[in-house]
Amino acid sequence: MSSFTFETAEPDPVTYLDRLATSDLGRSYKQRMLDELDLRTGHRVLDLGCGPGTDLDALAQAVAPTGAVTGLDHDQHMVDAARARTTGRAAVEVRHADVHDLPLPDRSADRARTDRVLQHVADPVTALGEIRRVLRPGGRLVMGEPDWETLAVDHPDHDLTRAYTRHVAERVVRNAAIGRQLPRLAAAAGFTVPTVIPVTPVFRDVRAADSVLGLERTTRRAREADYFTVEAAEAWLNHLRKGPFFAAVTFYIVVAEA
Template sequence: MFENVTPDSIVYLDRLAATDLGHSYKGRMLDELGVRPGQTVVDLGCGPGTDLNALAEAVTATGTVIGVDHDQAAVDAARERTAGQGTVAVHLGDIQDLQLADHTADRARTDRVLQHVTDPVLALREIHRVLRPGGRIVMGEPDWDTLTIDHPDSDLSHSYTQYVTDKVIRNARIGRQLPRLSAEAGFEVPTVIPVTPVFRDVQAADKILGLERTTQRAVTAGYFTDEAARRWLDHLAGGPFLAAVTFYIVVAES
């Protein structure tokens, strides 16, 4: 019923992008980005290049797309996947210390990246520095504090969410914080779009949430007893199942 082995990070990113949820929110982010032919777009935390080809199509042959990621394996995969795109360049780098000149980009995007960085405010200031006046960034981040998984024992649901927010995700509430943090970094924030996917299939949810793996880690951390973990997982496996989490798309302008 549950996936026991942690998937490779590239496999995980590809799998999420291929879902209806991935197609939907990524399409909405691209729409909000409003890329025009000839522009320079930076994809910060580009991973294996999932979105680079769509960005290259939007800027056309007259524009430039720059992918940046901190993971060499992801950079190698992104370079391989965009080898035929003359407008795309992919670099190994740190979103908090971008090796890009001031005011060189018209558009930027981050997709589930800021929840993991050490200092989101520093990253936002770097992005503000790199964007030209009037430039735009579109960011997509979950608020893991809104994670709701139905269970007859609501205390178990609360413990699971608390473990995720306390221990699993570095910046677990970044979704709700992004408008404020963006303003503090010098951006105007004209648009905030909440997206709340609802999962009714436990196996589909497990492929994104890693339900059993996370539960076992919660036992080790003292958030669940072994008996509570068994009751929790038994009900999730037996159903009916429902989980939801709010994902924020935030549009900010320099």
Template sequence: MNSSLFETTVPNPIAYLDRVAATDLGRSYKKRMLDELGVEPGRTVADLGCGPGTDLGALADAVTATGAVIGVDHDESAVATAGERTAGRDNVTVLLGDLHELPLPDGSVDRARTDRVLQHVADPARALREARRVLRPGGRLVMGEPDWGTLTVDHPDGELSRAYTRYVTDEAVRNARIGSQLPRLAADAGFAVPTVLPITSVFRDVRAADGILGLERTTRRAVEAGHLTGEAARRWLDHLADGPFLAAVTFYLVVAER
């Protein structure tokens, strides 16, 4: 196996988010999210789960100096980084807070976004109710989440592919199917859901896929969890490294209106 193809150590969370944002895929879907938000000058926009502030600058440019952008994240290191990256932007505020109990008043924002955050939270339904609470009537929430149940990694032994995906959906990601569940959860939270946009990401280069999916790291964890044997993991990774490669997963962009 050409193990040098694969990243074996877990990347720093902030570095990983920056890496994803810098890919063609990241730039493309983030632009589509911004378009769907329909941000106008003078609006107040909340980035819920803003991480290291990746998208705060683009939002600040969209609302102009007459508007306001509020980033909220539960991670102190991410909040500190976001604050550093937006220093000098008077229309940006970054707050430490929990998406289940947002540090914002009722009806205080015009637009809100969540980007690959709800797959990780303890209670997505509660987070959606909180997002609705802080939106003004007529406000809009735009969410982007993968459905990891759609993950396909081609392999001559289809059962190995299915076992890998089962591990990802059953154990690796807390809310692995959240992408396709978002329209229902948003409706249950009281939103209207006018738009659902599926975006299928296709990877033909194993290095590019590994940078996003962490193929070897995830495979090793699948072995530890009993989803794959050590021998099966070797056969799986050998083909991914040496054979023609294809992986795909569907990302859902969902627009919800209050």
């Protein structure tokens, strides 16, 4: 591991999302979310925060031949990418929209999903209220979100580990504890929550972890924010680089019913 070099440049957002989706971790949890949606022929499905359209094709296949899928994203670049990928699929529509103010009628969808979206939004409570509004009675929402306060990276100096996790939870991710909060927030929005599924990815390969977590970039930001001294940051990265490496974080799949 001594020759390993961390990825220092921020990856293109589309490239990053594609890379995660095609990893073993991505394929596994996305399939579990798809299973929990319990899609049927004829369903109308919303992919809220659809990104570059990674999951739209699988959703469309699950509700074919009479169903419809609408992907919505607030980022026009992502909307353009998703539209390009779904060209020719009559059952798929992609729209530029804000999850806090969905341009959809009340009770107009059977299913909805959010995948690592609510950790970033300004107001998860408002977003959940909007999703509840547009779902039909008996409709189902499946959400997948990490709880970044559970991030554990092994290091001989426990203080450095705690500093790294605190930085991620306090400075990097807007709603870092959303994973554990989702059942409560969904219930407050009028959903029932029959199922919560914890998924704990374990990384023992520093390369795989770096491709998801951006270890060096995040450490640099932690140093700039005074969570690490320069010396501590270098000691932290040196150990991660040389190994043995271990990291884990808990990801929650939460099923909510309207």
